[in-house]
Amino acid sequence: SQQGEEDPQALSIQEGENATMNCSYKTSINNLQWYRQNSGRGLVHLILIRSNEREKHSGRLRVTLDTSKKSSSLLITASRAADTASYFCATGSSTSGTYKYIFGTGTRLKVLA
C-alpha cells in the first residue's frame, strides 16, 4: 500500500497566497523529506525533517511533522508563479540494512499570476 499520501492532489492559488500541502504515512519513519518536481524535470530537494523534530523552516518553506498522527505538512508562504510544480513527500526508513524512501503521489500546485 502507498506509504505517503499527499492531500490535496491538486491545488490552485493566487500569487501571494499561502499554499499548504499535507502528507500522511502508515509506518514508522526515520525522517521525511519534501521534494519539488517541475513538469518533466527531476527532483529538487526542499527540506528534510527527522522523526525527533516537529518543525523546520527554510526560506518561505515551513514543514511540520506529527509522528503521533503520522502526518506532515508543507507550507509555502507568499507563493510565486515559479512555485508552480508537483510536490512530493518521501518517508525514509531503514529495513534490513537498506535505507529506502517511499514517495507519495504528489500535490500539483498551480500558482496563478
Added chain:
Amino acid sequence: NAGVMQNPRHLVRRRGQEARLRCSPMKGHSHVYWYRQLPEEGLKFMVYLQKENIIDESGMPKERFSAEFPKEGPSILRIQQVVRGDSAAYFCASSPYWDQETQYFGPGTRLLVL
C-alpha cells in the same frame, strides 16, 4: 563536483526492444538506488546496489528487469523486451556509504515505449 548523471535523458523504444539506462553516481558515492515514476504518480523504489553487489531488489519486477553496478563504470538498469507499461521516468539516486539518508537524485531518464 558534478551531481548524479543519467543518460540518455530521453529514450524511445518499440515494443520488444531492450532499454539500457545509465547512472553515474556523484564522485565518492558507492551506493546507487533506482526509482521508477509512472505518469501522474510518485517515485517507487526498485533496487539498491553497491559496487558489484545488489543489496535490495525488492521493488524490481521479477521478469525483464535487471540492474548492475560494476566496479568500474556507471550503474545500468536494463529492461528487456519492453512493453508500453514500461513507459515511465526512471530516476537514479546515489549516496555515500556512510550516509544512506542523503540520497542525491539525478535528472531522470524518460522512457517511451511505442
